Amino acid sequence: MNSSNKISILQGRLIDPANGVDRVTDIHIENGKVAAIGEAPAGFQTATIIHGNDKVVCPGIIDLCVNLREPGAEYKATIASETAAAAHSGITTLCCPPDTLPVIDTPAIAGQIKHKARKAGYCRVLPLGAQTQELKGEKLSEMAALKEAGCIAISNNYAPLANTLVQRRALEYAATFDLLTIIRSNDRHLSDHGCAHEGKVADRLGLPVIPEAAETVAVARDLALAQTTGAAIHFHTLSSASAAHTLAWARREKRRVTADVAVHQLHLTEMDIEGFDSNAHVLPPLRSTGDRDGLRQAVAENIISAICSDHQPHEADAKAAPFPATEPGISGLDTLLPLTIKLVHEGVMDLATAIARLTIGPAEILGLPLGRLQVGATADICIFDPDTYWTVVPDQLTSQGKNTPFGGWELPGIVTHTLLEGRIVYQRD
Amino acid sequence: MQSNSFMNADAVESLVDEMAGKLWSLMNERGIQAPLLVGIRTGGVWLAEMLHQELGLEEPLGTLDISFYRDDFTRIGMNPEVHPSDLPVPVDDRHIILIDDVLHTGRTIRAALNEIFDYGRPASVILACLVERKGRELPIQPDVVALHKVMKPGEHITLTGPEPLGLVIGTESNRESRNGESGAET
Amino acid sequence: MSRGPSLQLDDTGRLRHFLTIDGLNRELLTEILDTAEGFAGVSERTVKKVPICRGKIVANLFFENSTRTRTTFELAGKRLSADVLNLNITASSTSKGETLLDTLRNLEAMHVDMFVVRHAVSGAAHFIARHAAPGVGVINAGDGRHAHPTQAMLDMFTIRRHKGEFTGLRVAIVGDILHSRVARSQILALNTLGVSEVRVIAPRTLLPVEARSLGVHIYHDMDEGIRDVDVVIMLRLQKERMQGAMLPSEHEYYRLFGLTEARLAAADSEAIVMHPGPINRGVEMSSEVADGSRSVILQQVSYGIAVRMAVISIIIGTQNQQSQDNKG
Numbered sequence: 001m002n003s004s005n006k007i008s009i010l011q012g013r014l015i016d017p018a019n020g021v022d023r024v025t026d027i028h029i030e031n032g033k034v035a036a037i038g039e040a041p042a043g044f045q046t047a048t049i050i051h052g053n054d055k056v057v058c059p060g061i062i063d064l065c066v067n068l069r070e071p072g073a074e075y076k077a078t079i080a081s082e083t084a085a086a087a088h089s090g091i092t093t094l095c096c097p098p099d100t101l102p103v104i105d106t107p108a109i110a111g112q113i114k115h116k117a118r119k120a121g122y123c124r125v126l127p128l129g130a131q132t133q134e135l136k137g138e139k140l141s142e143m144a145a146l147k148e149a150g151c152i153a154i155s156n157n158y159a160p161l162a163n164t165l166v167q168r169r170a171l172e173y174a175a176t177f178d179l180l181t182i183i184r185s186n187d188r189h190l191s192d193h194g195c196a197h198e199g200k201v202a203d204r205l206g207l208p209v210i211p212e213a214a215e216t217v218a219v220a221r222d223l224a225l226a227q228t229t230g231a232a233i234h235f236h237t238l239s240s241a242s243a244a245h246t247l248a249w250a251r252r253e254k255r256r257v258t259a260d261v262a263v264h265q266l267h268l269t270e271m272d273i274e275g276f277d278s279n280a281h282v283l284p285p286l287r288s289t290g291d292r293d294g295l296r297q298a299v300a301e302n303i304i305s306a307i308c309s310d311h312q313p314h315e316a317d318a319k320a321a322p323f324p325a326t327e328p329g330i331s332g333l334d335t336l337l338p339l340t341i342k343l344v345h346e347g348v349m350d351l352a353t354a355i356a357r358l359t360i361g362p363a364e365i366l367g368l369p370l371g372r373l374q375v376g377a378t379a380d381i382c383i384f385d386p387d388t389y390w391t392v393v394p395d396q397l398t399s400q401g402k403n404t405p406f407g408g409w410e411l412p413g414i415v416t417h418t419l420l421e422g423r424i425v426y427q428r429d
Numbered sequence: 430m431q432s433n434s435f436m437n438a439d440a441v442e443s444l445v446d447e448m449a450g451k452l453w454s455l456m457n458e459r460g461i462q463a464p465l466l467v468g469i470r471t472g473g474v475w476l477a478e479m480l481h482q483e484l485g486l487e488e489p490l491g492t493l494d495i496s497f498y499r500d501d502f503t504r505i506g507m508n509p510e511v512h513p514s515d516l517p518v519p520v521d522d523r524h525i526i527l528i529d530d531v532l533h534t535g536r537t538i539r540a541a542l543n544e545i546f547d548y549g550r551p552a553s554v555i556l557a558c559l560v561e562r563k564g565r566e567l568p569i570q571p572d573v574v575a576l577h578k579v580m581k582p583g584e585h586i587t588l589t590g591p592e593p594l595g596l597v598i599g600t601e602s603n604r605e606s607r608n609g610e611s612g613a614e615t
Numbered sequence: 616m617s618r619g620p621s622l623q624l625d626d627t628g629r630l631r632h633f634l635t636i637d638g639l640n641r642e643l644l645t646e647i648l649d650t651a652e653g654f655a656g657v658s659e660r661t662v663k664k665v666p667i668c669r670g671k672i673v674a675n676l677f678f679e680n681s682t683r684t685r686t687t688f689e690l691a692g693k694r695l696s697a698d699v700l701n702l703n704i705t706a707s708s709t710s711k712g713e714t715l716l717d718t719l720r721n722l723e724a725m726h727v728d729m730f731v732v733r734h735a736v737s738g739a740a741h742f743i744a745r746h747a748a749p750g751v752g753v754i755n756a757g758d759g760r761h762a763h764p765t766q767a768m769l770d771m772f773t774i775r776r777h778k779g780e781f782t783g784l785r786v787a788i789v790g791d792i793l794h795s796r797v798a799r800s801q802i803l804a805l806n807t808l809g810v811s812e813v814r815v816i817a818p819r820t821l822l823p824v825e826a827r828s829l830g831v832h833i834y835h836d837m838d839e840g841i842r843d844v845d846v847v848i849m850l851r852l853q854k855e856r857m858q859g860a861m862l863p864s865e866h867e868y869y870r871l872f873g874l875t876e877a878r879l880a881a882a883d884s885e886a887i888v889m890h891p892g893p894i895n896r897g898v899e900m901s902s903e904v905a906d907g908s909r910s911v912i913l914q915q916v917s918y919g920i921a922v923r924m925a926v927i928s929i930i931i932g933t934q935n936q937q938s939q940d941n942k943g
Contacts, residue, residue: 198825203828205737207760208760275741320716321715322738322758323737323738497695502932504935506932506936507650507928513653547665
């Protein structure tokens with residue numbers, strides 16, 4: 001082995017929550033793995049030195065939900081554009097939901113996505129297989145084949161099953177192959193054609209509403225079905241404090257259930273849709289300050305163990321319409337880490353906890369040996385400057401999608417290096 | 430804006446008497462029996478009310494608010510204190526005496542004439558003003574004037590009221606202020 | 616980015632768009648009513664128009680059918696001597712927002728000075744105002760469930776004509792508050808103009824969950840809610856509410872919430888009855904009440920023209936001045 005794949009990161013503050021590490025030290029990387037922490041192994045001839053002074057060195061970020069838009073909506077974004085943006089944002093692993101066109105309900109599509117991502121080479125892409133064929137909620141997808149093709153879990157994403165019997169069978173079938181089912185809990189009838197949280201702001205603006213019960217009813221249903229079927233389930237992008245309470249109870253009962261939250265839900269509320277700002281049109285909707293605070297607490301207490309970007313890049317036209325007629329979602333890759341660090345600055349949790357929710361938290365949900373940096377671990381690494389602020393300028397996002405409600409926000413945290421399997425995939429100029 | 434009193438209420442009232450006298454002879458000369466008195470808001474209405482009494486007319490007088498007819502609407506926008514115009518009897522085939530406080534550019538009178546003609550077709554219109562000053566921008570001349578006043582550039586003269594009436598002369602600094610005045614002099 | 620209420624005011628606080636009552640103060644609402652008084656007599660003249668908006672083009676951009684509202688806007692524009700374009704754009708031709716923007720750009724290329732917008736989606740007028748070229752005013756003629764500010768102002772005009780002032784008034788709004796843009800705008804206007812109490816009377820299925828936060832007292836019992844009120848505003852009940860499991864039947868609705876002479880007797884003896892129209896007789900109210908001496912429903916329609924003339928002329932005045940300022 002020549003020395004060209006040997007990298008040393010010197011004098012960075014290593015924060016590896018999985019191993020309880022938070023100290024200034026050196027990390028030495030060889031053959032895509034962590035070779036040593038502290039002193040270099042005897043005879044280690046480093047080819048590349050990265051100075052980590054005043055920077056945090058942590059495991060690469062694992063983002064549980066990144067819509068790559070390819071295949072089918074390349075006018076919004078592509079695998080190449082978004083994996084590059086992910087690398088720029090310190091993300092080394094991402095899950096892409098199945099609602100591409102065609103849907104990820106066949107091994108061929110899953111394989112195609114993985115192939116293109118490998119070719120781009122910026123980020124590990126783990127497709128989520130469709131729970132039902134074409135996401136229609138009627139016939140089960142070939143989950144075993146999807147798993148073999150590299151799907152890390154199963155999801156029906158924005159089309160959670162309305163038919164409870166189909167949901168039960170889908171959970172049972174996934175459990176047969178030890179596949180995790182990822183659920184965006186939403187009762188389709190209760191949410192109707194809503195686009196905003198049922199509360200003061202939507203009532204005043206006359207927007208069709210999505211009540212909190214649309215989420216809590218569905219969470220309760222799926223917890224009961226998971227109990228019956230023995231399936232492992234993961235609630236994706238929870239939005240209400242009530243659902244977080246129910247989840248806390250289920251976790252105390254040792255149910256096989258986990259959850260994540262989109263980082264914008266920890267900062268924004270229904271107030272942010274004032275003036276019909278279509279960039280704040282998201283699903284599930286932004287809810288009350290009580291909900292936001294409840295979600296923050298659940299993240300701090302590890303009831304919700306992962307924070308994701310719920311990245312949804314859009315072309316400008318998708319947001320250029322009256323609020324209810326716009327497509328929901330935020331282009332969130334660029335702001336995932338900064339908004340999470342902002343929680344630290346606001347006293348919601350300490351830095352190690354915040355990093356855990358972006359690394360070991362999602363790794364454990366997916367059952368991956370990633371998100372940690374002991375000797376021998378895969379060298380997926382994010383290096384960032386935690387205290388420098390930058391201003392969000394929508395047009396300057398690295399993602400192809402410029403749709404963000406955070407334009408003008410001053411956020412802390414700038415990624416300087418991203419390493420994927422010991423390879424530098426992003427380096428700040 | 431600086432403004433100084435130019436005439437007190439008594440002086441103004443004697444000017445109104447003079448207007449009434451001149452109107453009376455003009456009506457005789459033209460053989461007008463029962464004219465319809467119309468005042469232009471706001472100063473013209475105060476004068477019209479006084480003249481209405483002095484001339485002993487029976488029919489109610491009319492009031493015009495020319496806000497909707499101004500030619501400077503596109504420059505100054507809607508006057509926030511607009512009042513409805515009120516012509517209580519039909520104007521068709523009637524002799525009208527139109528009353529304003531100060532005649533300067535003639536633009537107010539142009540607007541008032543247009544408005545009157547939107548109510549109907551009068552037999553004739555007589556223009557009576559308290560004060561006339563130079564500066565006409567349209568071919569409009571008064572039939573009755575109580576006072577011809579020569580003003581320096583930048584000066585303007587305004588009727589204040591209604592109780593007590595007075596004439597004040599101000600210097601140009603803020604022509605847009607309408608508080609306590611009868612209206613921008615035009 | 617302009618947000619919410621500030622979008623409709625220029626930096627000196629004057630109206631440049633009329634999108635919602637939300638964020639407008641009492642002085643401004645009173646100015647609209649006073650200006651409307653000035654226009655109220657125009658329709659009684661030989662020449663039923665004034666020249667103030669001569670040479671201006673007002674485009675009625677109706678994405679949702681409404682003959683009555685469109686007609687009153689058209690008449691209002693014409694009485695101001697503006698040229699009025701009527702554009703009925705069916706939902707099928709503009710299901711996407713890009714088409715909406717395209718429509719806007721096309722009309723702007725024809726030098727339209729004002730858009731009067733009616734759209735089935737809440738926030739549509741805000742969207743158009745945000746994208747309109749400088750100097751172009753936008754009036755919301757009803758957007759989804761959000762707002763219908765000119766309807767609310769003509770209702771305020773009607774109330775002021777009959778009651779003199781707003782202070783001390785008790786007003787009851789009866790019916791489908793949940794889906795009503797008219798009710799939302801009325802509630803904001805009544806509270807801004809300082810009435811002493813706004814009540815809403817409806818079953819829970821027709822009320823927003825946070826109705827109280829709109830600044831109203833809630834009643835579910837018509838007889839109780841109508842007691843001693845000075846103004847009763849009945850809302851239109853859409854037939855589709857029966858299908859959406861909001862109500863069991865028109866019959867039961869009328870029995871519980873319909874306005875009859877007997878029920879009206881509990882209101883103040885001088886109380887007036889209003890309705891934005893068109894009325895469903897025997898569903899919202901009896902014919903007896905609709906055609907009775909307390910009903911001011913037809914006056915509402917004719918006042919609608921004066922109020923819309925006031926709003927159009929105020930906005931064109933503001934926009935004109937802005938473009939003058941920009942040139943200067």
